[in-house]
Structures are given as C-alpha cells and as structure tokens.
Amino acid sequence: MNTLTIESICLLSATFVGAGMVKGVTGMGLPTVAMGVLGAIMSPLTAAAILIIPSFVTNVWQMLAGRGTLRLMRRLWAMMLCIVIGTLIGTRLLVIVDPVWAGRALGLALIAYAAYALFLPTLSVPERLESWLSPVIGIVTGVLTGVTGIFTIPAVPYVQSLGLQKDELVQALGLSFTVSTVALAGGLLAQDAFRLDQLGLSLLAVIPALAGMWLGAIVRQKISPKAFRRGFLMFLIILGLELALRPFP
Template sequence: MIVETLCAVLALVLGGVLKGATGAGAPIIAVPIIAMLYDVPLAVAILAVPSLLSNVWQAWSYRRDRPPPAFVAAFAGAGAAGAIAGTIMLANLPSETLLLTVAGAVFAYIAFRLLRPDWVLSIALGQRLAAPAGFLGGVLQGASGVSAPVSITFLNAMKLERPAFIGTITLFFVAMSMVQIPMLVAYGFMSATTVLLGLGALGVIVASMPLGTYLAQHVSREAFDRTILVLLALIALRLVATSLG
C-alpha cells in the first residue's frame, strides 16, 4: 500500500511538472499510472476535481485571449456532450477494456507527436472540425480521463498563440468536468473520500507546477518532449501488460 501511494504521488508530481511546463496535460501522466496501480474509474474520479479547480481560474484569467466565441462554444460544448457518452462507457465497460482504452489513447498521442509534429490545421478548417474534435476528446476524457490525443493535438495543430491555447483548452476541461463530476457521483465512482483525495491531488499538482515552469526555461523543448514521450510509452506498455495479465 505504501509503495502504491508513493507511486501515485509521484504520478501527480510528474503531471504537475508537465502542466507547469506546457499549461496542460497533467492527466496524460497521472491517470495512466493511477489506473495501473488501482483502476481506471478511481483514477478518473480522483483527477476530476483537480481538473475542474485548476482550470477554472486559468479559464477566467485567459478569457480575453480566446479565439472567436463560436469556435470555443462548439469545442467546449461538444466536449461536454462527449464526456457524458464517455462516462457511460466508463461505467459499463470491463476494467481490461478501460485499461486498453487508456493505453490506446496514450499511444495515439505519442504516435501523432512523432509522425506529424509540424502538421498545421487552418483556422477555417479548424472551426469546422471544432465540434467533432471536441466530442471525440470528451468521449476519451469520460471513458479514460485522457483527452489529450484529440484535444491538445487539435489545438496545437491550429498553431494558436499560448494565451489563446490556454484560454480554450482550460474552458474545454471545465465544461467536461461540470458534466462529468455529477455523473461520477451518480454512478458511485465519486464519494466524499474521493473528493478529499482529489483535493490532495490538486495540492500536489499545484506544488509541482513551478518545477515544470523552471524546466521549461532551462531545458530544451525537444529534450523535455522526448523524455515525456519515452515515459508515456513505458506507462502505456505497462497498462497493456496489466490488462492482458
């Protein structure tokens, strides 16, 4: 139990470092590790509260930097709808399938980062794809707690300026969390204990973010990205082994 707890805390620290360095992405590391140690529903439930609280203030702070309201509303609104569908999947799929879903989401993220690092999506096409991308990202978030393969990749491809990116992705996370949390409660995945664990997780993530900010300023982006991708690949392989074992 002590080893598992320490590993979970380390996962949150790494997630906080990633969020501090990039402005997003804590669940991409924390959820797979916690899911591997315990199970996917618990990992999703624990990270739901930190996701909501850590993104509310950023969404408000960057509210003036967002792209056109129609684009943001379509992306975030579809994400909320997708989170409903994904949470239903979370409640009904076998644990092995959920583990493979998380692993698949992580592998998809790694593959896209490696194969199409310079892919650019035009603003006009991005606006047309906002709702489909948001919905698919929401489904992944609800079912696996990891929307990054779609959400972050989609916004990165549009080459948004950092303030616009943060203002959009944080509102997307807030919209999903606001529908996901009540559903997690209704399905029995979230209790008072889970909320307390989530608040503790939030504290670890926030405390670790300055380290990520420091690393972003003193370590090359390429070296940092390679390290994260290798770590994610190892985590995903372990998830596959766990689900098949």
C-alpha cells in the first residue's frame, strides 16, 4: 500500500469506518480493530504508521470530553511516562523484527485482550499499590504498543481496576491511548519508519474514523452494547488466530 490507488482508499476507508463504529459503540477499540485488519494484509509496521493520526484525533477528543483530565494526569503521570519509555523500546523491536513474527505478536495480543475481556472478571487495585504498579503497567503496555501497535494490554484492564467513575474511566482511557499514540509516532520517526506516503494515508483515515464514530453512536442507541461487544471480541479472537497461526512464506 505504497500509493493511493482506488483499492487502497476503499480498503482503508472500510477499515476505519468499522474501527470507528466499534469505538463509537464501546468507547474503545479503534486501534485494535484497525491494526488487526490492516495487519492481516500488510506489515504491522506499515499498519502502525497509518494508524497514528486517526488514533490521535479520536483519542484526544475522548480525553478532553470531561473535567477530570488534569486530575487524571496527576494521578497517572508515572504510568504515562513509562508508556512512552516502553513504546520507544518496543518500536525499535517492531522495526528490526521479521514482519511474520510481528504479525504473530499482534495476533497473540488480540487474543489475549479479547479473552480477558470475555472471560475474566474486572479486578480491583488498592490505591496504595498504584505508586509501584502504575510504572510497571506503563512499561509493559509501552513495549507491547511498540511491538504490536495495540494500546490495550495491560493498560485497559489496569485502568478499569482503579475504581474510576464512568466519565473518568472514559477520559483515563483516552489519556492512555493519546500518550501511546504520540509515543508510537515518536518511536516510528526515531527509527525513520514513518514515510510521507504513510502520512497521507493516515490523514485520509481520519474522515472515515470520525464517520464511523458517528455511526457507532447511533448504533449504540439501537442495540445492546454488551451484545455488540461480545461479537466484536469474538471477531478479534478469530482475527488473532489467523495472524498467530499464519504459515511462514
């Protein structure tokens, strides 16, 4: 996908409309869906580069949709700093690792996230543990973000375990995803892995991503979010298996 052909535009648009719909219904999942689908047809490195701008725009929107942003930044600053450090390390691995193995790592990350969300209960982390646990979660999340382009493991389960109110939870996830996106972009630039044609594709993806979020908000009013979420997670498991079990060329 090095040039803007009709086929690449249609594929990109369909992927980000679908990913945006998932985010519109569930409040998350745009990078996960986009990386999963694009990672099945191109290298995870290229898919991660295309993901940068639509992910940044939608996550900043989510992060700022409330009054608790500064309070959450003060509470989670150590985790955010370690996400940046871990992502810079992980991005280096993404650049040098064989694309087949990077695809397998992406597939396993999709399966792990979906399995956790489907089958494991939400944990509860006492506030006294946050001072040392937040940096650990940040480093692990960052490394996995750099290697796979997915921001969810283990950041999402951890943030969900902090006992935040609903609006604060949405903002905290938006903060985590925004920091991960910026760190991923910095890591790709540092490795000279963000080309001009990928920037054009990434800009192009913003419109279908926002359109998908708008459609997702409508769908959320029509169907059960829980039913949609189950179907979405099962789809991720199937997609992850396809990536993880893909034979070597």
